[in-house]
Amino acid sequence: MLFNSAIFLVFFIGVYILYWFVFKKQRLWVLLLSGCVFYGCWDIRFLFLLFFTSGVDFISAQQITKSTSSVKRKRWLVASIMVNLVTLGFFKYYNFFTDSFSDFVKLFGFHPSFVTLKIILPVGISFYTFQSIAYVTDVYRKKITPETSALYYFAFICFFPQMVAGPIERAKWLLPQFKKVKHFNASYFESGINLVLYGFFKKIVIADNLALIVDDVHNNINNYGSLSLSVGIFAFAIQIYADFSGYSDIARGCAQLLGFKLSKNFNFPYFSGSLKQFWKRWHISLSSWFRDYVYISLGGSRTSGWRRNFNYLLTFVISGLWHGANFTFILWGFFHGLALILEKSFGKIRPLRPLNALLVFLLVSVLFTLFRSASVIDFINYVRFLFVPSGVLNAAFSHLTVGGFYFVLPILLFVFLESSKYYKKGLSVYKYNYPANFLILVSILLFSVFENAPRFIYFQF
Numbered sequence: 001m002l003f004n005s006a007i008f009l010v011f012f013i014g015v016y017i018l019y020w021f022v023f024k025k026q027r028l029w030v031l032l033l034s035g036c037v038f039y040g041c042w043d044i045r046f047l048f049l050l051f052f053t054s055g056v057d058f059i060s061a062q063q064i065t066k067s068t069s070s071v072k073r074k075r076w077l078v079a080s081i082m083v084n085l086v087t088l089g090f091f092k093y094y095n096f097f098t099d100s101f102s103d104f105v106k107l108f109g110f111h112p113s114f115v116t117l118k119i120i121l122p123v124g125i126s127f128y129t130f131q132s133i134a135y136v137t138d139v140y141r142k143k144i145t146p147e148t149s150a151l152y153y154f155a156f157i158c159f160f161p162q163m164v165a166g167p168i169e170r171a172k173w174l175l176p177q178f179k180k181v182k183h184f185n186a187s188y189f190e191s192g193i194n195l196v197l198y199g200f201f202k203k204i205v206i207a208d209n210l211a212l213i214v215d216d217v218h219n220n221i222n223n224y225g226s227l228s229l230s231v232g233i234f235a236f237a238i239q240i241y242a243d244f245s246g247y248s249d250i251a252r253g254c255a256q257l258l259g260f261k262l263s264k265n266f267n268f269p270y271f272s273g274s275l276k277q278f279w280k281r282w283h284i285s286l287s288s289w290f291r292d293y294v295y296i297s298l299g300g301s302r303t304s305g306w307r308r309n310f311n312y313l314l315t316f317v318i319s320g321l322w323h324g325a326n327f328t329f330i331l332w333g334f335f336h337g338l339a340l341i342l343e344k345s346f347g348k349i350r351p352l353r354p355l356n357a358l359l360v361f362l363l364v365s366v367l368f369t370l371f372r373s374a375s376v377i378d379f380i381n382y383v384r385f386l387f388v389p390s391g392v393l394n395a396a397f398s399h400l401t402v403g404g405f406y407f408v409l410p411i412l413l414f415v416f417l418e419s420s421k422y423y424k425k426g427l428s429v430y431k432y433n434y435p436a437n438f439l440i441l442v443s444i445l446l447f448s449v450f451e452n453a454p455r456f457i458y459f460q461f
Contacts, residue, residue: 058146058150076140188257188259225388241270248266286322313337317333328375
């Protein structure tokens with residue numbers, strides 16, 4: 001059930017009416033059952049998987065608190081984490097690791113035979129798994145007390161606006177909101193609608209139109225030269241931001257309409273003056289998760305220089321692997337980690353701030369091309385053809401809606417709205433504003449991609 005589908009609109013309106021006006025005393029059940037319906041629409045079999053892993057975490061958290069022995073506490077924590085990671089590893093990485101190991105040992109003359117399985121990846125498994133691991137770990141670290149009510153806990157896990165692609169919420173922030181008595185408030189509706197509207201603009205106008213260019217360029221690298229491939233690099237950088245931040249805005253807006261506040265997942269990352277700042281602003285919930293539960297667990301910055309750099313690098317490699325079973329993701333994480341180490345080691349280059357932001361954007365965009373490539377070989381070919389002179393752009397732009405270059409109009413609107421919000425002047429799309437919303441609605445009506453609309457990029461992770 002995609003956010004940008006008619007069935008979701010009908011689903012959400014139904015949930016909204018039931019939640020606020022019909023079952024006022026059973027709102028938790030409305031949220032839990034709506035989450036089950038939302039997730040079950042993808043594949044009902046995986047709903048049982050979600051309840052199994054989450055149930056293990058629910059029980060483990062209680063046992064951690066009850067245990068008086070530090071050894072038992074750690075055993076429950078390890079058992080919970082292992083159940084989650086083994087489940088995630090099987091569905092997401094089984095074929096990748098068996099194929100990689102088979103290719104490696106063939107270099108030494110061995111020819112092992114492994115069974116390759118046709119495994120369907122449960123949607124959102126990486127997101128709800130990390131949310132559950134954070135919950136149990138926070139209980140173990142005594143940052144929160146375990147939830148004793150299964151209803152509250154599973155309503156928290158199955159909260160449909162964010163369960164399949166984040167933000168990855170901490171129990172300390174989101175779980176208490178389920179216990180707070182809510183009353184219908186017009187401000188919920190106003191702020192929620194504005195976030196949803198802007199999220200749809202970013203997704204179905206900006207991201208989905210740019211996807212037509214990006215897909216065409218990546219699928220026909222041999223047919224394009226430097227100019228078109230350069231456009232493809234920057235088009236994907238904007239596409240993935242508009243796609244994922246658009247999803248996050250829709251998720252936050254839907255939650256706001258129901259009286260909940262989700263964490264902000266993006267904070268204008270392309271205005272960053274350093275790579276370190278970029279990672280504090282991009283996919284904030286995931287970046288902070290890896291900082292708190294991987295980097296700090298490895299020793300963080302409390303260790304010697306070489307070990308700290310190793311912790312940085314390993315954390316980013318794991319972050320890359322989290323995105324998918326492909327060496328492109330691993331190398332993407334590795335290069336980001338290496339760039340951060342170099343930035344930290346040699347200090348910041350301090351030209352004018354706009355130039356800093358431009359350099360960061362260029363680096364991030366090139367590495368996103370590796371992220372987007374189907375294989376490392378495809379990325380190498382992409383870079384190689386970048387140096388083939390060509391000025392042909394018409395073929396790529398001809399796929400856009402409403403005659404190609406007219407698409408510059410919503411792009412300019414997007415840039416204006418992002419920059420005006422960043423500099424805290426001009427139009428704000430997070431508060432009710434007639435001119436901004438009118439222009440956004442006109443753009444949605446004229447430039448939206450409805451036929452064969454692409455899925456949200458991060459749904460595959």
